[in-house]
Amino acid sequence: MARWKPHAPERLLVAALELFEERGYEHTTVIEITERAGLTKSTFFRHFPDKREVLFGGGTMAGLLVDGIDTAPAGASPLEAVAHALDAIGRAAFTSDRREFSARRSAVVAANPELREREALKELGLIASMIDALKRRGVPDLTARVAAELGALAWKIAYERWQDTTNRDDFAELARRTLTEVQAASTAC
Amino acid sequence: MARWKPHAPERLLVAALELFEERGYEHTTVIEITERAGLTKSTFFRHFPDKREVLFGGGTMAGLLVDGIDTAPAGASPLEAVAHALDAIGRAAFTSDRREFSARRSAVVAANPELREREALKELGLIASMIDALKRRGVPDLTARVAAELGALAWKIAYERWQDTTNRDDFAELARRTLTEVQAASTAC
DNA sequence: ACAGTGACGGGACTTGGTGCCATCACCATA
DNA sequence: TATGGTGATGGCACCAAGTCCCGTCACTGT
Numbered sequence: 381m382a383r384w385k386p387h388a389p390e391r392l393l394v395a396a397l398e399l400f401e402e403r404g405y406e407h408t409t410v411i412e413i414t415e416r417a418g419l420t421k422s423t424f425f426r427h428f429p430d431k432r433e434v435l436f437g438g439g440t441m442a443g444l445l446v447d448g449i450d451t452a453p454a455g456a457s458p459l460e461a462v463a464h465a466l467d468a469i470g471r472a473a474f475t476s477d478r479r480e481f482s483a484r485r486s487a488v489v490a491a492n493p494e495l496r497e498r499e500a501l502k503e504l505g506l507i508a509s510m511i512d513a514l515k516r517r518g519v520p521d522l523t524a525r526v527a528a529e530l531g532a533l534a535w536k537i538a539y540e541r542w543q544d545t546t547n548r549d550d551f552a553e554l555a556r557r558t559l560t561e562v563q564a565a566s567t568a569c
Numbered sequence: 570m571a572r573w574k575p576h577a578p579e580r581l582l583v584a585a586l587e588l589f590e591e592r593g594y595e596h597t598t599v600i601e602i603t604e605r606a607g608l609t610k611s612t613f614f615r616h617f618p619d620k621r622e623v624l625f626g627g628g629t630m631a632g633l634l635v636d637g638i639d640t641a642p643a644g645a646s647p648l649e650a651v652a653h654a655l656d657a658i659g660r661a662a663f664t665s666d667r668r669e670f671s672a673r674r675s676a677v678v679a680a681n682p683e684l685r686e687r688e689a690l691k692e693l694g695l696i697a698s699m700i701d702a703l704k705r706r707g708v709p710d711l712t713a714r715v716a717a718e719l720g721a722l723a724w725k726i727a728y729e730r731w732q733d734t735t736n737r738d739d740f741a742e743l744a745r746r747t748l749t750e751v752q753a754a755s756t757a758c
Numbered sequence: 759a760c761a762g763t764g765a766c767g768g769g770a771c772t773t774g775g776t777g778c779c780a781t782c783a784c785c786a787t788a
Numbered sequence: 789t790a791t792g793g794t795g796a797t798g799g800c801a802c803c804a805a806g807t808c809c810c811g812t813c814a815c816t817g818t
Contacts, residue, residue: 422797537711
């Protein structure tokens, strides 16, 4: 018999999400999370640098985005490269079985300023990654910044739409459609 | 003789900025800030909700942006309304006498993730304000989101340029020029 | 003269977060 | 079978951020 139950980080995530839903983020203690997960405070901070980060694990998004942009066809425009990256993310991270979990997580994040703050920082990081990847393709600085920003906006909107339970589209298709809408709106400003 | 030296919040801000420059944000204690300002911890948290917020006081930006959009000519396009808002901000908040202080503050913020995180949250709030103001003008939802996002991007870039000591342009003009560059880049994506 | 007000001081307390050391099933090797 | 290393965990002490509550006292209006 194994000494420790496996998947400690995931158990902590599940416990945290449940407690945040029940009592709210700021009314639940790290110790309460660890108790529900059958662990201790030490272990929590060994897996996550701080309390917020338990909801922002993964962290593979930046890599996926960069890969998606790097592997876009050579002749693709900046926004087409970004669309390629959104495809990659949709296939790898936003599979339909994670939709409900994503929605619960998003609701918790939306309800708390500290968590929204962390999410905003993560988004900045993703945008910076996209800008770098685009510049490596030879895209001029300003164009890269605009394309990355528009891509991030399309991504946020598509993410909202994807979580809608009445919606059965897969993420990649949703993101592509949203990106073209965003592009159209930007030229009509 | 007055019982307390006046301008406690400003004294705290000055002390904090100095200490952050000297030792870095995370290596300076709230108590150290209050000691330099001749106050106490209680007083610090009476003026600022948390340690980061000492660098994000003001908080009049959202109001200025909304006013700027509300008072834009009736026939103005979304991006023109945003440009009008950037003008308003430039006149009221980014006067040339605050340039050096702004640059010092930005350097400190850029050097620390916690502070960048707070700045990202503030930016989200400003974007949300702009979106609301644009929608009140009858701008469709998606267009409003895109216009606000492009405006925020132009604002960030103009802010960087404005802080450059070799640059003598005033903020409003810089912002206008930057916004047209951003618009051009967005149509060329 | 006198009570109310408001900005500040001060201390107790909770919680997030760090650091260090002990524990002990598992594993490889002899 | 013995033995020593490894690695995820527990446990504890400690610091700093942030909250609460109460006391102080110059100023202010009546």
